[in-house]
Amino acid sequence: MRDHPTYPLLTPRGWLVFALVGLVLLAVPAANQWAATGSAAHLPDYLVPLIGKYCTYAMLALALDLIWGYAGILSLGHGAFFALGGYCMGMYMMRQIGTRGVYGNADLPDFMVFLNWKELPWYWQGFDMFWFAALMALVVPGILAFVVGWLTFRSRVTGVYLSIITQAMTFALLLAFFRNNMGFGGNNGLTDFKEILGFPIQAQTTRVGLYVASVIGLGLTFLICRAVVTSKLGRVCLALRDAESRVRFLGYSTTGAKLFVFTLSAVLAGLAGALYVPQVGIINPSEFSPANSIEIAIWVAVGGRGTLSGAVLGAFAVNWAKTWLTGAAPEVWLFFLGLLFVAVTLLFPKGVTGLVQQVRNRLATRAIPRQAEGD
């Protein structure tokens, strides 16, 4: 026997599912734009940014799954990377408002005029250019993750301590961004956007454009994550989740592997945030709240951590439930979320995908009598 394993990016069946999900997601704006109003195929306008928002959440879930599900590092600060990406895009859109603001100042956003600031702070320079803002939406979360990761992984901080440090990180940013003199709009954050790349932000066609960008972003994020988890580095990550010292004694730098995955994960979270903000029209410090980051972990846990499709599924399912429940019975939502987390942890620790796998295995063993195990 001389066979060896291969690691395709996706199996033929995987590509088929990938294409089908992509088509279904792209059918949403088509049904909204082209189906006649009143026909069964027509989707109401509000669904486009809503599902677009779910797509960015799914990207965020993928980012967390990469570091938690594969490398075994539970970051409870991924909301911060998402929010930082969002702020970068928000800064760009603030600069695009120009003289259309309440105070009509061509350079300063309204809140700065209100605070009596005379000129744009240095860190707002360049954000009038889309390419720069888009780049910063990736670079800023990436650098923060690299620095935090370097300091913690190098000192071999792991497990619950790392989770606490990342929670503290997002909480510190929450407090900082609340302050008016940080220059990010304080409590109110950034909002009242007028246009993005010259397109009016409120127009349904712009929303469709942003939606399509989110679907493409989700597809790309999925493929990037797949490329990492099917690489040898992906197997090193799984290995260090199991037996970190063995990985080190084999000669790998576990700090390097973790740092790479953590930084990449933060960059992907930043991309998700940058796509999120134009669709919801606002970014404020509440996005940094520690509870937000915990919620991301719940999406991944519900879907099934350690499987990329599970992360996407979990993000869509939990957020759909959130939209529905906060509308139908808002007071129940937090109890539901808590119960869901307890139920997932106790009853199906591998999430929905694990449950499906279990059922499938059971059906398979019932169909074919178990082969006697040879030694």
Next chain:
Amino acid sequence: MARPDIPGRLAGEPDPHLYLSGVTVSFDGFRALNALSLIIEKGELRTIIGPNGAGKTTMMDVITGKTRPDEGEVFFAGEHDLTQLDEAGIANLGIGRKFQRPTVFENLTVYENLELAVKTARGTFATLKGRLTGEMRDTIERLFDTIGLAARRHEQAGALSHGQKQWLEIGMLLGQDAQLLLLDEPVAGMTDHETAATAELILRLAKERTLVVVEHDMEFVRSLGAKVTVLHEGSVLAEGNIDQVQANQRVVEVYLGR
């Protein structure tokens, strides 16, 4: 890099493969190693015995970079000061370590365990781009010839028996092309049949590599027929062949208690 000045060694004589001199390690006042000195020649098979708490595992920790000694010198092949390197750096010099409790990647397949072990560029980006080359596949097949387990290559390593995990771990050390192998209790928890097979494997490996075997099982130590070092309270109590060591009055006292 300062080469060690080894007392009693003539100029021109080859450097020892592993050289420990005056190594002391204290944990909260407890001296786990107490001025331990040890010389292992290249190609030697050495067994190390000693009661619990004699410092056997701490000695392994010092050699592999897990613990920094408070005092003393540790040199590999006469030129590498191991006290200045981290675990990964030491592993890449060609020092492999098998843990007391078999430590393999339980959620990876047997094949993948070996794939990660096989010597390649270990950098993060090199690993990201790393592909299973034909050369690596040949190496892995040779490892299967040495350790068995070929039929279970696609099973998760967690499904292996205790003894099989020990072999897989030894296979991984061979995969990383370690020239100095440190085996911490390689036959713990093995059946008699597995123990005999492991002794045979170790003797085969000893023909081309340097091996340091820490073991409790006296029968097993005897079957290896190698020079024995007895550790006690963090330093060397006696050295010699198994019969000399077992006849040593101080060794008997230490083992049977006072």
